[in-house]
Amino acid sequence: MAAEILKKEHVPAPDEWGQVFGDEVLATAILDRLLHHRDVVSMNSPSYRLKNRLAAIERDTNVA
Secondary structure (H helix, E strand, O other), rough: OOOOOOOOOOOHHOOOHHHHHHHHHHHHHHHHHHHHHOOOOOOOOOOOOHHHHHHHHHHHHHOO
């Protein structure tokens, strides 16, 4: 079975889902089903993807 990952970069924070769906109850139900039997890992560290992307942009800018 493939692991499914929701990255915070890709979706709004859970407390903003009510605004996205226009209904707090619906947003709560969706989160409940997504997180049922899942391990939630909350990381507060720098993004390696962003770091690498910024380095690539800097390299491309310096070459030109």
